[in-house]
Amino acid sequence: DTGVSQDPRHKITKRGQNVTFRCDPISEHNRLYWYRQTLGQGPEFLTYFQNEAQLEKSRLLSDRFSAERPKGSFSTLEIQRTEQGDSAMYLCASSLVLTEAFFGQGTRLTVV
Amino acid sequence: SQQGEEDPQALSIQEGENATMNCSYKTSINNLQWYRQNSGRGLVHLILIRSNEREKHSGRLRVTLDTSKKSSSLLITASRAADTASYFCATLSGAGSYQLTFGKGTKLSVIP
Numbered sequence: 001d002t003g004v005s006q007d008p009r010h011k012i013t014k015r016g017q018n019v020t021f022r023c024d025p026i027s028e029h030n031r032l033y034w035y036r037q038t039l040g041q042g043p044e045f046l047t048y049f050q051n052e053a054q055l056e057k058s059r060l061l062s063d064r065f066s067a068e069r070p071k072g073s074f075s076t077l078e079i080q081r082t083e084q085g086d087s088a089m090y091l092c093a094s095s096l097v098l099t100e101a102f103f104g105q106g107t108r109l110t111v112v
Numbered sequence: 113s114q115q116g117e118e119d120p121q122a123l124s125i126q127e128g129e130n131a132t133m134n135c136s137y138k139t140s141i142n143n144l145q146w147y148r149q150n151s152g153r154g155l156v157h158l159i160l161i162r163s164n165e166r167e168k169h170s171g172r173l174r175v176t177l178d179t180s181k182k183s184s185s186l187l188i189t190a191s192r193a194a195d196t197a198s199y200f201c202a203t204l205s206g207a208g209s210y211q212l213t214f215g216k217g218t219k220l221s222v223i224p
Contacts, residue, residue: 004154033212042200042214043155056211091154093212098204100145101212103154 006092006104013082013111020078021107025094032075033101034067035091043091049075050097082111117215118201124221131188133218135201136181142210144177145202146186149217155200158186193224
């Protein structure tokens with residue numbers, strides 16, 4: 001197992017476009033988290049899944065953000081009608097219940 | 113939203129000295145975790161301490177947890193230049209949520 005992988009590593013998009021990121025967790029992990037991180041800040045919780053069920057979604061997450069985890073395997077995070085304020089590093093992590101999380105290298109989004 | 117608050121925000125020490133970082137949190141937790149992040153990279157898990165534990169060691173790392181004060185500390189002994197990174201505490205909330213929430217981090221610089 002090569003750990004958590006995220007794709008793409010970098011994404012530049014024009015304001016108003018939609019973007020989708022993919023996360024492949026460690027295969028036996030049933031929990032999958034999405035975070036957003038801006039420069040100098042800690043990871044900000046967006047949402048998490050246990051298997052295929054989305055258990056919690058941050059109140060800070062607007063309706064433009066949606067995440068899925070079909071069949072409890074990989075997950076996608078979509079941002080519709082991107083805004084400049086969406087520019088950030090998007091981090092994915094996976095874990096077993098009540099254990100430490102393993103993070104991917106992140107997807108850096110730049111909205112121009 | 114971010115539950116943890118690390119203190120100090122930045123710390124600069126000489127190689128060989130000890131570094132202590134503190135974390136305070138607000139709500140009940142199942143466990144508390146510490147992570148390291150090198151500039152522009154993903155987060156790496158360092159140590160996990162459960163709510164019924166008071167102290168834990170891993171190599172040059174020592175973590176304490178005081179649930180009555182809702183606080184934790186991370187001690188790095190005999191620091192090395194390679195320890196230069198940002199350090200984050202993260203709390204896994206209690207039953208019914210199990211959300212992993214990060215603080216804003218402490219930026220540690222170890223001067224050779």
